[in-house]
Amino acid sequence: xxPRAADIATYVAAILLAALFLAPLTWxxxxxxxxxxxxxxxxxxxxxxxxxxxxxxxxxxxxxxxSYLWNAVKLCALGAFGxxxxxxxxxxxxxxxxxxxxxxxxxxxxxVQMISPLVVLIxxxxxxxxxxxxxxxxxxxxxxxxLGVPLAVWLLKAAFxxxxxxxxxxxxxxxxxxxxxxxxxxxxxxxxxxASAFILNMIMGWSQFLVPFILLTGDGKLPxxxxxxxFAGSTSASTTQLLAAACLVAVVPALACFVALQxxxxxxxxxxxxxx
Amino acid sequence: MADRxxxxxxxxxxxxxxxxxxPVADVVRLSFSDATLLRPADSFGLQSWSVTLGADGLGxxxxxxxxxxxxxxxxxQLAGLGVALLLARGDRxxxxxxxxxxxxxxAAWVIPGIANGLIWQMLFSEAPFGAVNSTLALMxxxxxxxxxxPGNAMLSAVIAxxxxxxxxSMIVFYAARSAIGPxxxxxxxVDGAGAxxxxxxxxxxxxxxxxxxxxxxxxxxxxxxFDSILALTGGGPGRATEVLSLHxxxxxxxxxxxxxxxxxxxxxxxxxxxxxxxxxxxxAARR
Numbered sequence: 262x263x264p265r266a267a268d269i270a271t272y273v274a275a276i277l278l279a280a281l282f283l284a285p286l287t288w289x290x291x292x293x294x295x296x297x298x299x300x301x302x303x304x305x306x307x308x309x310x311x312x313x314x315x316x317x318x319x320x321x322x323x324x325x326x327x328s329y330l331w332n333a334v335k336l337c338a339l340g341a342f343g344x345x346x347x348x349x350x351x352x353x354x355x356x357x358x359x360x361x362x363x364x365x366x367x368x369x370x371x372x373v374q375m376i377s378p379l380v381v382l383i384x385x386x387x388x389x390x391x392x393x394x395x396x397x398x399x400x401x402x403x404x405x406x407x408l409g410v411p412l413a414v415w416l417l418k419a420a421f422x423x424x425x426x427x428x429x430x431x432x433x434x435x436x437x438x439x440x441x442x443x444x445x446x447x448x449x450x451x452x453x454x455x456a457s458a459f460i461l462n463m464i465m466g467w468s469q470f471l472v473p474f475i476l477l478t479g480d481g482k483l484p485x486x487x488x489x490x491x492f493a494g495s496t497s498a499s500t501t502q503l504l505a506a507a508c509l510v511a512v513v514p515a516l517a518c519f520v521a522l523q524x525x526x527x528x529x530x531x532x533x534x535x536x537x
Numbered sequence: 538m539a540d541r542x543x544x545x546x547x548x549x550x551x552x553x554x555x556x557x558x559x560p561v562a563d564v565v566r567l568s569f570s571d572a573t574l575l576r577p578a579d580s581f582g583l584q585s586w587s588v589t590l591g592a593d594g595l596g597x598x599x600x601x602x603x604x605x606x607x608x609x610x611x612x613x614q615l616a617g618l619g620v621a622l623l624l625a626r627g628d629r630x631x632x633x634x635x636x637x638x639x640x641x642x643x644a645a646w647v648i649p650g651i652a653n654g655l656i657w658q659m660l661f662s663e664a665p666f667g668a669v670n671s672t673l674a675l676m677x678x679x680x681x682x683x684x685x686x687p688g689n690a691m692l693s694a695v696i697a698x699x700x701x702x703x704x705x706s707m708i709v710f711y712a713a714r715s716a717i718g719p720x721x722x723x724x725x726x727v728d729g730a731g732a733x734x735x736x737x738x739x740x741x742x743x744x745x746x747x748x749x750x751x752x753x754x755x756x757x758x759x760x761x762x763f764d765s766i767l768a769l770t771g772g773g774p775g776r777a778t779e780v781l782s783l784h785x786x787x788x789x790x791x792x793x794x795x796x797x798x799x800x801x802x803x804x805x806x807x808x809x810x811x812x813x814x815x816x817x818x819x820x821a822a823r824r
Contacts, residue, residue, distance in 0.1 A: 264630070267626075267732075268630055268632060271623060271626050271627055271630070271632060271635075272632065274623055275623055275627065275635055275637075275638045278619075278620060278623070278638060278642075279637060279638045279641045279642075282638075282641045282642050282644075282645055282700065282703075283641050284660075284668075285645075285656050285657065285660055285668075285700065286644070286645075286656075288656075288659065288660055288668045289656055289659065292659060292666065300665075300666045301665045301666060302665070302666075302671075303665050303666050303667065303668070303670070303671025303672075303674070303675075304668060304671035304672040304674075304675055305671065305675060346548075347548040347549055347552050348549060350545040350546070350547075350548060350549075351545060351546045351548065351549040353545060354540075354542040354545035354546055358540045358542040358545070360540075360542040360543070363542075366546065368817070370549065370553070372813055373553055373557050375757050375809045375810070375812075375813050376557060376561065376806060376809065377760070377761035377762075377782060377802075377805060377806075377809070378761075379761070379763075379782055379785060379786060379802065379805075380560070380561065380564060380802040380805065380806055381556060381557055381560040381561065381564075382560075383560070383564055383567070383785075383789055383795065383798055383799060383802060384559075384560040384563040384564055384567065385556065385560055386574070387574075388560075403555075403556065404556060406552060406556075407552050407553060407555070407556030407557065408556075410549055410552055410553065411553075414549060439540065464647050467649060468647070468648075468649035468650060468651075469649075470649065470650060470651040470764040471764060471786075475790060486649045486651050486652070487651075489651065489652060489655060490651050490655070490767075490768055493655050493658075493768065501659065501662075501664075501666055504655065504659070505659060508652050508655050508656060511649065511652050512648050512649070512652050515647045515648065515649065516644055516647060516648070518647075519643065519644065519647040520640065520644070523640060523643065527639075527643070527708065
C-alpha cells in the first residue's frame with residue numbers, strides 16, 4: 262500500500278472509530294431533545310422533527326436537581342482539595358529527601374489503589390454509623406480524600422521532581438525552613454501539577470457512585486450520580502427523554518472540564534503510566 | 538538542617554491508616570465472625586467461610602466474573618492498542634484532525650460509571666426507543682434481546698465497559714508506542730519488512746512490557762467496578778451478570794450478611810493481590 266493510500270485508510274478507520282465512540286452520546290442528545298411521543302419512533306427519528314429543550318428546562322428547574330448538582334460539586338471539590346493538601350507534604354518528602362524505605366513506601370501508596378473501595382466501605386459504614394457521621398457529607402469527603410490521595414502523591418511528586426532544587430537551596434541559605442521553602446517557593450512553581458492533581462481528583466469524585474450511595478440516605482444530601490440512578494429506578498418508558506436529559510446534565514460538567522483541560526490531563530496520566 | 542521525612546508522611550499515613558489499613562484488618566476479623574450489618578459479632582469461627590464458600594450460587598458468580606473480566610480485558614486491550622497505533626500513525630504522517638479521535642475516546646472515560654450503565658441501557662433497550670434495535674429494524678434486520686437474554690446481557694455489559702475504559706489502555710499504549718525509536722522501523726524497511734512484519738517483529742515485542750502492565754491494571758479495575766453493571770442490568774436477567782463485586786455489595790447491603798460479604802471481599806482482595814504481585818514482578822524484570 263502506498264503511503265497515500267495508507268493515509269486514507271487511517272482516516273477512514275479514525276472516522277469510523279470516532280463515530281462508534283460518539284454514537285452513545287449522540288443518541289443521548291437525540292433522546293433528550295425529543296417530545297414524549299417522538300421517543301417511541303426510535304432511530305427513525307434520530308433528528309427530532311421539532312427539537313425541544315423542555316426536558317432540560319424541566320430537569321434544571323427542578324429544585325432537587327439543583328441540590329444534587331451542588332452536592333456533587335461540593336463533595337468532589339472538597340474531597341479533591343483535601344487529597345491534594347494531605348498529599349503535598351508526603352510528595353515533597355518523596356521528591357526531596359532520601360530516607361530508608363522511601364521506594365517501598367511509594368510503592369505501597371500506589372498499591373493501596375488496588376483495593377476496591379467496596380472492601381473498605383463494609384467496615385467504614387459501621388464506623389461512620391457509630392460516630393454519628395452516617396448520612397453526612399463529611400464522611401463522604403473523608404473517603405474521597407483517602408481514595409484520591411495515592412494518585413495525588415504520585416502526580417505531585419512528579420511535579421516537584423521537575424523543579425530544580427537549586428532554587429530551594431538559595432532560600433535555605435537565607436535561613437528559610439523546609440516548610441517555608443515548600444510554601445513560598447516550591448508550591449507556586451508546582452502550580453500546574455497541583456492543578457492537574459486537583460482536577461483529576463475532582464473528575465474521579467464526580468464519577469463516584471458507590472461511596473455516596475452507601476454512606477448517604479437523605480435525598481437532600483445526594484450527589485447527581487446517585488440521584489440519576491434513583492431517578493432511573495423511578496421512571497418508566499414514557500419519561501425516557503427526561504432520563505436522557507438528566508444523564509446529560511450529570512455528564513456534561515465532567516466532559517466540559519475534561520475537554521477544556523485535556524492536554525494537561527493527558528500529560529498527567531501519561532507521566533503516571535510511563536513511570537508505572 | 539535535619540530532615541524528618543516521616544513527619545512529612547504522617548498526614549498520608551493517618552488518612553490511609555484510617556480508611557484502608559484499619560478497615561481491611563477489620564474485614565479480616567469480620568470474616569471470621571457471625572456479624573450482620575445490624576448486629577455486631579457474637580462469636581468467632583470458620584463457619585462464615587465454609588457457609589459462604591460452599592454457597593450454591595457462588596460458582597456461577599465466579600464464572601460470571603471470569604467471563605466479564607476476561608472479555609473486557611481482551612476487548613479493552615485490542616481497542617486501546619488499535620486506537621493508539623492509529624493515533625501514532627497519524628502523528629508520524631502529520632495527519633490533521635486525528636486528535637479528534639483521541640478526544641472522543643477520552644470523553645467516554647470521564648463519564649461516570651453509573652451514567653455509562655444508564656446510557657447503554659437506553660441504547661440496548663428492547664423497547665421501541667432502543668437505539669440498537671430500532672436501527673436494526675430500520676435496516677430490516679431482526680431485533681436482538683440485548684438485555685433480557687442471559688448470554689447477550691453479559692455481552693452488553695462487556696461492550697459498555699469497553700466503550701468507557703478503552704481510553705486508559707489507549708494512553709498507556711500510545712505512550713509505549715511513542716517510546717519506540719524510529720531507527721528500528723527504518724532498519725526493517727531497508728530489509729524489506731512490510732507493515733505486518735514490522736508490527737509482529739518490532740511493535741509487539743517492544744510493547745510487551747506495556748501490554749503486560751496494562752493487562753494487570755485493567756483486570757484489577759474491571760474486577761473492582763460494578764456501578765455500570767448495576768445501572769445496566771442490575772445483575773440480571775436472573776443472576777446472569779452478577780459479578781463478584783456486585784455480589785458482595787448485594788450480600789452486605791441487601792442481605793445484611795456482613796460476615797459472608799467480608800469473606801468474599803477478602804477473596805476479591807486476594808485476587809487483586811496476586812495480580813499486583815505479577816505486576817511488581819514485571820516491573821522489576823524491566824528495570
